[in-house]
Amino acid sequence: MLIRRIFNNPALYRNPFNELxxxxxxxxxxxxxxxxxxxxxxxxxxxxxxLNVTENKDTYYIRAELPGLKQEDLDIQATGKSISxxxxxxxxPEDDNAKYHRREREAGKFSRIIDVADNIDTEKVEARLADxxxxxxxPKAETAKPRQITIQ
Amino acid sequence: xxxxxxxxxxxxxxxxAPAEHTKPGLLFTPAVDIFETESQIxxxxxxxxxxxxxxxxxxxxxxxxxxxDIDPFEGPDEKDILIEYEVGKYFRQxxxxxxxxxxxxxxxxxxxxxxxxxxxxxxxxxxxxxxxxA
Numbered sequence: 001m002l003i004r005r006i007f008n009n010p011a012l013y014r015n016p017f018n019e020l021x022x023x024x025x026x027x028x029x030x031x032x033x034x035x036x037x038x039x040x041x042x043x044x045x046x047x048x049x050x051l052n053v054t055e056n057k058d059t060y061y062i063r064a065e066l067p068g069l070k071q072e073d074l075d076i077q078a079t080g081k082s083i084s085x086x087x088x089x090x091x092x093p094e095d096d097n098a099k100y101h102r103r104e105r106e107a108g109k110f111s112r113i114i115d116v117a118d119n120i121d122t123e124k125v126e127a128r129l130a131d132x133x134x135x136x137x138x139p140k141a142e143t144a145k146p147r148q149i150t151i152q
Numbered sequence: 153x154x155x156x157x158x159x160x161x162x163x164x165x166x167x168x169a170p171a172e173h174t175k176p177g178l179l180f181t182p183a184v185d186i187f188e189t190e191s192q193i194x195x196x197x198x199x200x201x202x203x204x205x206x207x208x209x210x211x212x213x214x215x216x217x218x219x220x221d222i223d224p225f226e227g228p229d230e231k232d233i234l235i236e237y238e239v240g241k242y243f244r245q246x247x248x249x250x251x252x253x254x255x256x257x258x259x260x261x262x263x264x265x266x267x268x269x270x271x272x273x274x275x276x277x278x279x280x281x282x283x284x285x286a
Contacts, residue, residue: 042163042235042236042237042238043234043235043236044161044163044236045161045236046161047161048158048159048160048161048162049159049161050161050236050237051234051236051237052232052234052235052236052237052239053232053233053234053235054226054230054231054232054233055230055231055233056227056229056230056231057229060233061226061230063225065200065201065237065264066200066264067198067199067200067263067264067265068198068263068264068265069263070263089159091185094187094194095187095189097189097190098187098188098189098194099187099188099189100185100186100187100188101186101187101188102184102185102186103185104183104184104185105183105184105185105196105198106159106160106183107157107159108157108158108159108160109157109158109159110158110159129263131200131201131202131203131263131264132198132199132200132201132263132264132265133200133201133225133264135225
């Protein structure tokens, strides 16, 4: 009984290899931070299309992969605080005699709404579709832009 | 094709590189449709972000290889806020059982979708054989 208690008590029984492992992990983290490390893991929302949102000093960018979509298949609406993207992906019917080996591409409707933190100027929102990538450009409102403050 | 259904979000399928790459980066497998008629095989592949100059189609020894490179479309000063999909190269390989007329292969890339037409060689086309009644 005594032996069991000693070995089950984490304070008394420490695994030296565990500590080595922790040290290795810390070293990896340090090295990762120094050399750029692995890219950020994508988090899926479960809603089509998947969006990537980035920003720089003056603009927000929303990007989505929409292969095969034409301009007229897309409907983008901007309200003061959100952007809605909806549309329909169409796959044209092929030859009636065609026999399929693979059918992985999908057609269908979609609609998604994304909230934008600040009030946006709906007049200045622009969208571009090139090579199946949709890019929505949202200029930041003056209040959202970082302002350089000079020290007097 | 039922166009009325809702599209479901699907994660991009990552694949292991067939050979070691010198350039780091992710590799994805594009979704494809492949169908065959009597005279040709057609392949459609979703490769968003691939410009025609970055697409490489290679057919040798019955193995068709599609490789699509991506030009970075984010500016250097952009910071990520929300990342739901990753961007990387596309790679997919197929073994073709039919004999393809290499001269007549046609490829067309528009809106991020590749349409590849692979015409069969004459002798591989099925021929209706008439049975002569004795």
